[in-house]
Amino acid sequence: MSSPAFLTDLTVTPHNEDAVTLDGVSAGYGEGPVLTDLSLRIHCGKLVGLLGPNGAGKTTVLRIAMGLLVPTAGQVAVLGRRLDSATDRSWVRLRIGYVPQVQAPPALPITVADSVLLGRWGCSFRFLRRPSREDRALVRETLGLVGMGELAARDLAALSGGQRQRAALARALARRPRLLLMDEPTTYLDQEAQRDLVQLIERLHAQLNITTVVVTHGREAGWRFDREIHLTNGGAA
Amino acid sequence: MSALIDMLAIPVIRNAFIGMLVAGATLSTLGVVIVSLHLMALRFTLMHVGLLGAAAGMSLGFSATAGAFVLVPVASVMMGMLGQRFRISASSMTGFFMTGSLAGAFLLLARAGVPAMDVFGIFAGNILMLRRLDVVLVVVLGLAVVLAFVIGYREIQAVLLDRDLALSLGVPVQAVVAGLFLLLGAAVALALRLVGALLVDAIILLPGMAALRFARGFGSALVLSSVFGVIACAGGFLVAVRFNLPIGASSAAVSSAILGLSAVVTRGR
Ligand SMILES: Nc1ncnc2c1ncn2[C@@H]1O[C@H](COP(=O)(O)OP(=O)(O)OP(=O)(O)O)[C@@H](O)[C@H]1O
Ligand SMILES: [Mg+2]
Numbered sequence: 001m002s003s004p005a006f007l008t009d010l011t012v013t014p015h016n017e018d019a020v021t022l023d024g025v026s027a028g029y030g031e032g033p034v035l036t037d038l039s040l041r042i043h044c045g046k047l048v049g050l051l052g053p054n055g056a057g058k059t060t061v062l063r064i065a066m067g068l069l070v071p072t073a074g075q076v077a078v079l080g081r082r083l084d085s086a087t088d089r090s091w092v093r094l095r096i097g098y099v100p101q102v103q104a105p106p107a108l109p110i111t112v113a114d115s116v117l118l119g120r121w122g123c124s125f126r127f128l129r130r131p132s133r134e135d136r137a138l139v140r141e142t143l144g145l146v147g148m149g150e151l152a153a154r155d156l157a158a159l160s161g162g163q164r165q166r167a168a169l170a171r172a173l174a175r176r177p178r179l180l181l182m183d184e185p186t187t188y189l190d191q192e193a194q195r196d197l198v199q200l201i202e203r204l205h206a207q208l209n210i211t212t213v214v215v216t217h218g219r220e221a222g223w224r225f226d227r228e229i230h231l232t233n234g235g236a237a
Numbered sequence: 238m239s240a241l242i243d244m245l246a247i248p249v250i251r252n253a254f255i256g257m258l259v260a261g262a263t264l265s266t267l268g269v270v271i272v273s274l275h276l277m278a279l280r281f282t283l284m285h286v287g288l289l290g291a292a293a294g295m296s297l298g299f300s301a302t303a304g305a306f307v308l309v310p311v312a313s314v315m316m317g318m319l320g321q322r323f324r325i326s327a328s329s330m331t332g333f334f335m336t337g338s339l340a341g342a343f344l345l346l347a348r349a350g351v352p353a354m355d356v357f358g359i360f361a362g363n364i365l366m367l368r369r370l371d372v373v374l375v376v377v378l379g380l381a382v383v384l385a386f387v388i389g390y391r392e393i394q395a396v397l398l399d400r401d402l403a404l405s406l407g408v409p410v411q412a413v414v415a416g417l418f419l420l421l422g423a424a425v426a427l428a429l430r431l432v433g434a435l436l437v438d439a440i441i442l443l444p445g446m447a448a449l450r451f452a453r454g455f456g457s458a459l460v461l462s463s464v465f466g467v468i469a470c471a472g473g474f475l476v477a478v479r480f481n482l483p484i485g486a487s488s489a490a491v492s493s494a495i496l497g498l499s500a501v502v503t504r505g506r
Contacts, residue, residue, distance in 0.1 A: 066405050068404055068405065090407055093405065093406065093407045094407070096405070098402070098405040098406075100399055100401045100402050100405070101401075102399070106273075106398050106399065107272060107273045107274075107275065107397075108269075108273040108394070108397045108398050108455060108458075109449060109452045109453055109454055109455060109457075109458050110394065110398055110454060110455050111453060111454045114394070114454060114455065115398065117391075118391065118394065118395050118398065118402070118406065119406070121391055121392075121395060121406045121407070121408060122406055122407045122408075125391065126391070126392070127388055127389060127391075127392065128388055131391075153453075154453070155453040155454070158453075171402075
């Protein structure tokens with residue numbers, strides 16, 4: 001399906017440090033805190049579910065881990081590095097693959113391959129530094145890994161919801177991340193597509209050993225997480 | 238044909254032709270941005286702000302173009318930033334800006350006693366009054382648009398695809414958005430000068446909309462909108478000169494026809 005060299009490159013060797021640590025973190029968007037004094041720890045190599053009702057702050061936790069939201073109090077460390085400065089935050093962003101919470105198909109026409117290529121932004125190209133041939137080879141291999149090799153030239157908007165999520169997963173993996181953050185990847189899919197995606201993510205997790213955090217509403221999709229973190233009103237359990 | 242070449246030897250006509258050709262080839266690509274970022278309402282507001290700028294320019298004794306060229310990009314970037322800051326959609330700000338600008342424009346014009354014919358010029362454009370400076374402005378802005386897409390191709394693509402994704406990758410989203418809004422504002426102001434307030438869409442929106450009906454990728458959307466823009470602007474110009482019709486209206490008619498045909502050809506897609 002894909003070359004061994006590529007897989008070796010993508011596979012994360014196990015190590016002992018925590019992938020994400022939040023220590024007494026409070027954060028919000030101006031009007032009152034969304035998270036108060038939240039502490040949590042996500043171990044390396046695990047497949048972790050981040051659960052909670054609408055508005056509990058699940059997406060906010062991911063934004064903090066990516067350094068997109070700076071907490072008002074507390075400490076954050078990701079992949080063994082404390083997020084104190086803008087440099088730290090750019091450092092982790094290069095090592096995180098992120099699948100955003102999406103609803104609608106995009107208004108922009110973009111081929112599946114181009115959308116996956118964007119996952120390499122900042123790693124190997126930016127502005128006048130163009131994507132290389134290796135980047136494109138990597139995109140093809142990653143698409144193969146999620147079973148989307150045939151659809152590389154299609155318009156992203158013309159795919160089914162499940163295929164779009166696979167493309168988004170490929171985009172995140174194209175970054176060769178050490179941490180994978182997925183925000184409600186199964187929410188808008190029908191049951192069969194949900195099951196397929198869950199199986200794919202679990203299989204890839206077992207194969208590649210990348211620490212994976214999946215935000216989800218509940219258990220309807222049949223996830224088998226190594227660990228579940230429940231967020232309720234700013235606290236974790 | 239030779240009659241056309243003779244006409245293009247006349248400086249006024251030549252300026253107008255170059256202006257339309259360059260605008261059609263370059264500014265039209267911004268239509269893809271307008272549609273992808275859902276800025277339909279914003280561009281409409283910018284046209285009204287353009288009227289206010291033109292009115293201010295005229296009543297203060299500068300040119301209408303100068304007024305619009307300063308005010309519209311400023312307003313555009315302001316609305317872009319406000320939208321990001323407060324998460325207000327551009328469309329909910331339009332009511333305020335649109336009515337306010339139009340009221341301001343009419344008050345200024347009435348106060349300064351600007352002749353009705355000159356006011357009409359703002360609405361209908363004055364392409365045959367293009368001076369060298371106007372042509373230079375169009376060329377400079379056209380180059381700026383092309384450069385922006387050449388330098389920031391992937392960055393713009395990421396922002397148009399999904400803002401949150403772009404942020405997570407580390408793309409300087411604020412700067413990209415500010416740049417796009419700035420170009421958009423300047424393009425509206427210049428299109429105002431070329432074809433008038435009511436027909437700005439003929440250059441900066443319809444070619445992009447038509448292109449989006451065919452394109453399956455970002456690059457092809459940009460190239461196609463440029464091609465459609467050239468056909469609309471240069472084609473409309475030639476038809477107008479040949480049959481002695483107003484240039485703005487003629488280009489707008491071609492532009493609408495292209496969009497209509499695209500819709501028919503791609504129906505069911
Ligand atoms: N950009 C923002 N600006 C202001 N408030 C925000 C912003 N993003 C989120 N919030 C608020 O923060 C709270 C938590 O939002 P968050 O998106 O983290 O929740 P969530 O658990 O991901 O919910 P959902 O399941 O609906 O995605 C909500 O009350 C929301 O209104
Ligand atoms: Mg969320």
